Amino acid sequence: MKPRLKIDILTIFPEVVQGPLSESIIGRAVSGGVVDLKAHDLRDWCRDRHRKVDDEPYGGGPGMVMKPEPFFAAVRELRRDATRVVLMTPQGQRLQQSMVRDYAGNCSHLIILCGHYEGIDHRVVEALVDDEISIGDYVLTNGAIAAAVFVDAVVRLIPGVLGDERSPEEESFAEGEGLLEAPCYTRPVQFEGMEVPEILLSGHHERIDEWQRKRSVERTLQNRPDLLPGDDGE
Ligand code: ADE
DSSP, X not given: OOOXXXXXXXXXXXXXXXHHHTXXXXXHHHHTTSEEEEEEEGGGGOOSXXXXXXXXXXXXXXXXXXXXXXXXXXXXXXXXXXEEEEEEEEEEEEOOHXXXXXXXXXXXXXXXXXXXXXXXXXXXHHHHOSEEEESSSSOOSBHHHHHHHHHHHHHTTSTTSSSSTTHHHHSTTOSSSOOOOOOOOOSOSEETTEEOOGGGGSOOHHHHHHHHHHHHHHHHHHHOGGGSTTOOOO
């Protein structure tokens, strides 16, 4: 079977990406051949004896900047016709489920570049990168962690990866209204003085749907009012 999606990750910490992506659902998608996932050591494309990937910033300032040469050599070697090159960076566009759906549905090959240190020589961004992506408004030590998050979100939406095909339609940020999911419960009915809401035990599907919808709106209002219609996110 031909993999639905090929993903090449370029990082100086391939084990950081490999760890979380070799377990559970994503691990099975990889071992089952649905996804062809490789985390490459960027240093393999260094030409110098010391395999140096960073250097001091022009113009001064703290920290080190990642050199362009290894990124250019790696992308030139790995790129094919329909490749999308993504850079994980806190300066990128903030990742949304709608973007995740687009990658899962419309991409056949992703090359993901992971930064480290102060940043990446901007010529990499100008010449090689299609999309700059941030996984949130905070700074990580290492873009490989962000790449693992991004890949997990994309791969789980590839048909056949999740056991229950309906789940992506019913979860938070699903297409349509985009509200947060309602709270959920399992056995036991009573636990440390707290009870499962009676309605969920009733077997009355219409009333359960209604209850879930109400809780969903409440939860969104409390935790993410920016998701509700009419809120401009300010
Ligand atoms: N690298 C460091 N911080 C990051 C973030 N928030 N998103 C993506 N890549 C990053």
